[in-house]
Amino acid sequence: MSAERTKVTVGVCGGIAAYKSVELVRLLQDTGYDPHVVMTKAAEEFVRPLTFAAISGHKVITTLWGEDAGSDSEEEASSIEHINEAQTTKLLIVAPATADILAKFAHGLADDFLSTMYLATTAPVIVAPAMNVVMWEHPATRANVETLRARGVKVIEPGSGYLACGMVGGGRLAEPATIVMAVVETLSKGSVGLRADEAAYGSPGLEAAEQELDFAGETVLVTAGGTREAIDPVRFIGNRSSGRMGYAVAAAARRRGARVILITAPTDLACPAGVEVVQVVSAGEMRDSVMQRLREATIVVMAAAVSDYRVRSVAAQKIKRESARAVLLELEATEDILREVVAQRVVGTIVVGFAAETQDALANGRAKLAGKGVDAVVVNDVSVEGIGFDSEKNAGSFLTRDGAVELPVMSKATMAERILDEVAKLRG
Ligand SMILES: Cc1cc2nc3c(=O)[nH]c(=O)nc-3n(C[C@H](O)[C@H](O)[C@H](O)COP(=O)(O)O)c2cc1C
Numbered sequence: 001m002s003a004e005r006t007k008v009t010v011g012v013c014g015g016i017a018a019y020k021s022v023e024l025v026r027l028l029q030d031t032g033y034d035p036h037v038v039m040t041k042a043a044e045e046f047v048r049p050l051t052f053a054a055i056s057g058h059k060v061i062t063t064l065w066g067e068d069a070g071s072d073s074e075e076e077a078s079s080i081e082h083i084n085e086a087q088t089t090k091l092l093i094v095a096p097a098t099a100d101i102l103a104k105f106a107h108g109l110a111d112d113f114l115s116t117m118y119l120a121t122t123a124p125v126i127v128a129p130a131m132n133v134v135m136w137e138h139p140a141t142r143a144n145v146e147t148l149r150a151r152g153v154k155v156i157e158p159g160s161g162y163l164a165c166g167m168v169g170g171g172r173l174a175e176p177a178t179i180v181m182a183v184v185e186t187l188s189k190g191s192v193g194l195r196a197d198e199a200a201y202g203s204p205g206l207e208a209a210e211q212e213l214d215f216a217g218e219t220v221l222v223t224a225g226g227t228r229e230a231i232d233p234v235r236f237i238g239n240r241s242s243g244r245m246g247y248a249v250a251a252a253a254r255r256r257g258a259r260v261i262l263i264t265a266p267t268d269l270a271c272p273a274g275v276e277v278v279q280v281v282s283a284g285e286m287r288d289s290v291m292q293r294l295r296e297a298t299i300v301v302m303a304a305a306v307s308d309y310r311v312r313s314v315a316a317q318k319i320k321r322e323s324a325r326a327v328l329l330e331l332e333a334t335e336d337i338l339r340e341v342v343a344q345r346v347v348g349t350i351v352v353g354f355a356a357e358t359q360d361a362l363a364n365g366r367a368k369l370a371g372k373g374v375d376a377v378v379v380n381d382v383s384v385e386g387i388g389f390d391s392e393k394n395a396g397s398f399l400t401r402d403g404a405v406e407l408p409v410m411s412k413a414t415m416a417e418r419i420l421d422e423v424a425k426l427r428g
Contacts (some may be wrong), residue, residue: 014042014241225265243267246303
């Protein structure tokens with residue numbers, strides 16, 4: 001398994017709901033995919049390509065004919081772009097899919113990049129339609145949708161509610177999180193989204209997706225975020241953990257086919273799609289949730305920054321400034337969740353701890369490895385500028401009893417993949 005992220009192509013069409021695709025692209029990224037965006041001419045009337053380029057980090061394809069249509073690399077730029085995009089993507093998701101694009105797909109028209117790419121790809125295809133309710137219920141649209149379904153295209157039914165046109169009824173684009181869930185499911189199972197002919201004869205797109213499912217059958221329990229210990233009803237002792245590392249591990253494990261339970265302290269992050277999420281606040285709550293779910297797990301990755309201490313006596317009312325010149329907080333140790341997990345795990349469950357250190361990172365990591373009896377420790381020096389807490393990037397070492405694997409500076413999404421690569425080796 002390489003640390004490279006799975007490429008998915010997001011087709012954006014000309015409907016009011018095009019703005020929701022911005023959130024979709026961001027969520028796909030958070031879930032560990034590498035989204036590339038193709039826009040129709042009409043879509044550009046609703047959202048600027050620059051918005052998608054900024055979020056995805058890739059050029060946005062808007063035309064069949066443009067000089068720079070397509071790729072980031074010179075090698076790809078010299079190829080025929082729609083064929084290149086069609087062959088290199090692992091999945092095509094069109095959201096919002098207009099009545100127009102559904103008709104083009106159903107009838108094999110190929111007069112722009114998206115419709116041409118659709119014909120040229122063997123990857124699974126998902127469409128998420130959005131339109132006025134009368135357009136959605138029109139016999140022509142119904143027939144086109146049924147044609148696409150019969151060919152194995154997955155259709156994410158639009159929801160009901162108030163539409164942009166002022167009418168009430170079906171036709172509202174599914175929520176971005178629902179769409180991401182369908183992407184995850186499709187790439188995990190590889191059973192939907194195939195055209196009928198490919199379902200019979202196999203698909204290169206499916207094969208590529210299946211190669212990455214090396215955690216299928218595993219249940220990965222991940223902890224994330226920084227716990228909060230109450231001082232009084234409005235204040236707490238917290239830490240600088242953003243939760244990004246744990247969320248990245250959860251998203252990567254899900255994408256590689258695992259069932260994932262994410263036990264998370266408060267963060268600002270969107271929950272990765274397809275993951276069971278348990279929200280907790282304090283170290284005590286995290287301990288209880290982890291112990292409750294431990295027996296389900298075959299792999300445990302403890303990436304949360306759990307407070308080592310809590311306030312012994314939490315004030316029932318807000319502590320007033322004038323009530324004392326100095327306030328002394330007496331702290332008591334919280335439970336050692338990692339040690340308890342190791343003691344109570346089912347034999348064979350792999351346990352990976354994290355050690356965020358500010359000095360002697362390697363030595364402290366080794367001490368944690370030996371002292372807690374875990375299978376591996378990911379150690380990082382959080383005093384280094386630009387990595388670790390509150391940062392998009394991380395670096396460190398993956399320590400086991402057999403040695404250390406260096407993890408140089410990289411994005412947390414890539415680091416999550418590298419960590420899972422090492423866990424896969426531990427599993428033997
Ligand atoms: C303001 C406005 C909103 C529109 N919203 C939708 C829509 O939600 N769904 C749809 O199918 N068409 C919608 N249309 C019509 C499409 O933009 C039109 O059919 C266009 O040709 C679609 O092109 P495309 O499929 O290449 O993106 C809308 C048009 C306008 C002017």
